Amino acid sequence: MHSVRFTAETSSDGVVERDFLVGEIPGVLWSPAAGSAHAPLVLMGHGGGLHKKTPAQAARARDLVTSHGYTVAAIDAPGHGERPCSADDERARTEMREAVTGGDADRFESVSVRYTLDLAQRAVPEWQATLDALQELPEIGADAPIGYGGGISLGTAIGIPLTAADPRIRAAIFGGGFFVYEQLLAAARQITVPVQYLLPWDDQYVDRQSCIELFDAFASEEKTLHANPGDHRRIRWVGLDEGFLPRHLSRVNTPA
Amino acid sequence: MHSVRFTAETSSDGVVERDFLVGEIPGVLWSPAAGSAHAPLVLMGHGGGLHKKTPAQAARARDLVTSHGYTVAAIDAPGHGERPCSADDERARTEMREAVTGGDADRFESVSVRYTLDLAQRAVPEWQATLDALQELPEIGADAPIGYGGGISLGTAIGIPLTAADPRIRAAIFGGGFFVYEQLLAAARQITVPVQYLLPWDDQYVDRQSCIELFDAFASEEKTLHANPGDHRRIRWVGLDEGFLPRHLSRVNTPA
Numbered sequence: 172m173h174s175v176r177f178t179a180e181t182s183s184d185g186v187v188e189r190d191f192l193v194g195e196i197p198g199v200l201w202s203p204a205a206g207s208a209h210a211p212l213v214l215m216g217h218g219g220g221l222h223k224k225t226p227a228q229a230a231r232a233r234d235l236v237t238s239h240g241y242t243v244a245a246i247d248a249p250g251h252g253e254r255p256c257s258a259d260d261e262r263a264r265t266e267m268r269e270a271v272t273g274g275d276a277d278r279f280e281s282v283s284v285r286y287t288l289d290l291a292q293r294a295v296p297e298w299q300a301t302l303d304a305l306q307e308l309p310e311i312g313a314d315a316p317i318g319y320g321g322g323i324s325l326g327t328a329i330g331i332p333l334t335a336a337d338p339r340i341r342a343a344i345f346g347g348g349f350f351v352y353e354q355l356l357a358a359a360r361q362i363t364v365p366v367q368y369l370l371p372w373d374d375q376y377v378d379r380q381s382c383i384e385l386f387d388a389f390a391s392e393e394k395t396l397h398a399n400p401g402d403h404r405r406i407r408w409v410g411l412d413e414g415f416l417p418r419h420l421s422r423v424n425t426p427a
Numbered sequence: 428m429h430s431v432r433f434t435a436e437t438s439s440d441g442v443v444e445r446d447f448l449v450g451e452i453p454g455v456l457w458s459p460a461a462g463s464a465h466a467p468l469v470l471m472g473h474g475g476g477l478h479k480k481t482p483a484q485a486a487r488a489r490d491l492v493t494s495h496g497y498t499v500a501a502i503d504a505p506g507h508g509e510r511p512c513s514a515d516d517e518r519a520r521t522e523m524r525e526a527v528t529g530g531d532a533d534r535f536e537s538v539s540v541r542y543t544l545d546l547a548q549r550a551v552p553e554w555q556a557t558l559d560a561l562q563e564l565p566e567i568g569a570d571a572p573i574g575y576g577g578g579i580s581l582g583t584a585i586g587i588p589l590t591a592a593d594p595r596i597r598a599a600i601f602g603g604g605f606f607v608y609e610q611l612l613a614a615a616r617q618i619t620v621p622v623q624y625l626l627p628w629d630d631q632y633v634d635r636q637s638c639i640e641l642f643d644a645f646a647s648e649e650k651t652l653h654a655n656p657g658d659h660r661r662i663r664w665v666g667l668d669e670g671f672l673p674r675h676l677s678r679v680n681t682p683a
Contacts, residue, residue, distance in 0.1 A: 367666065370652075372652070383639075386654075392656075393655075393665055394655070394656060395653065395654065395655055395665055395666045396626075396628070396652065396653070396654035396655075397651065397652070397653055397666075398642075398651065398652035398654075399649075399650070399651055399652075400648075400650060409649055409651055409668075410623065410651045410653075410668030410670065410671055411668070412665075412666030412667070412668065414666065415666055
């Protein structure tokens with residue numbers, strides 16, 4: 172098993188940001204400068220084509236650190252960020268770009284699904300190895316409550332099979348707005364922890380009904396669908412339940 | 428024009444509850460015991476078969492008074508609560524009951540739609556007359572921001588045409604979980620103020636797709652769909668945006 176190897180550290184506005192490697196997986200850990208012994212740990216998954224420190228994700232991570240004292244971890248998905256981009260990765264991206272440019276929606280969907288599924292299958296064991304290593308850190312430990320803090324599109328395509336596979340995750344925020352496929356529905360049916368599901372209501376490519384089927388698939392007793400107009404790039408989220416993670420990652424409350 | 432005639436007053440836990448009549452319409456006004464000059468006014472519409480002081484509605488009204496200092500008004504829908512029940516009202520209810528007992532879903536829907544539409548057409552001018560009268564009260568006045576605070580089923584079937592018809596309402600909470608009909612969709616298409624739409628995700632009788640069409644129909648730039656599992660009687664709302672009314676009924680903020 173690999174341990175966490177920190178490679179860089181900066182600090183600003185009360186947030187310590189540490190780059191790390193677990194084996195060859197590059198990650199980042201945001202934590203309160205004031206200390207965070209066994210604070211809840213939130214995992215974040217970036218969107219397709221983005222990376223672990225994408226501005227929106229970094230801003231949300233910093234907000235969770237300063238508002239709640241949480242620790243937040245993100246890693247680059249395979250072929251993203253600092254990670255090598257294989258010939259297969261390049262080919263899939265070229266094909267998706269060509270399909271969009273050429274207006275071939277069916278091809279865009281089939282390439283996108285194949286590539287997303289491939290990324291998710293590689294990413295789940297990477298996240299689990301990262302989690303094993305993070306739990307060895309004294310400031311996290313084995314008993315920090317863990318939540319999956321979302322990201323729509325690729326972050327959810329990875330987060331759903333990860334949450335289904337890993338009982339350490341006790342609550343999860345997912346987002347729709349990408350092509351739903353059978354393996355994803357199958358993983359969702361295994362999830363029983365509380366789920367907050369964010370749905371961009373109007374997507375140029377994605378059939379809304381398939382996103383609704385994904386929400387239906389979660390076996391969770393507590394699940395909330397939250398939709399606002401817009402597609403997953405232009406959406407402006409309004410009226411989100413900011414109490415979701417605090418409710419479920421608190422140590423004093425028994426998880427629902 | 429009728430004015431507000433107060434008929435009873437009680438006070439408990441910092442909330443003054445005053446029964447009133449506007450003409451023959453019985454209503455109730457909840458307000459802070461500490462005073463409420465020109466505080467926002469929230470209108471509440473009870474569900475079918477219920478009345479203005481139904482426990483869940485009264486509890487929510489009292490919470491809005493004590494948490495935000497609002498004034499909350501509710502009236503009995505035609506044929507409900509303290510109002511006379513006409514032979515037509517009785518017949519519609521009997522028919523709905525028979526349809527449910529007999530397992531005749533189509534008949535249940537057709538009778539329910541006909542009766543709901545009739546109630547809504549009678550209730551909208553009653554609400555507007557009530558609002559005219561309430562605005563004559565010195566503690567409310569013409570400039571208190573007004574919101575429609577919801578109630579699913581009948582409360583929404585009345586609230587949608589009311590909000591479409593009355594520009595005094597600047598934000599509205601509606602709920603799905605009842606049969607959607609064309610006149611309701613037409614009214615929803617005229618609504619442009621911010622809308623929070625609560626959808627019980629699993630209803631024994633109501634087609635979910637029709638409830639989604641209703642959400643789609645609102646012309647509001649800001650609209651949020653919030654769904655939790657359950658039907659409209661057994662639903663347990665989780666993670667609601669409690670900041671919706673405060674955001675839109677604040678005097679200092681310009682309405683979005």
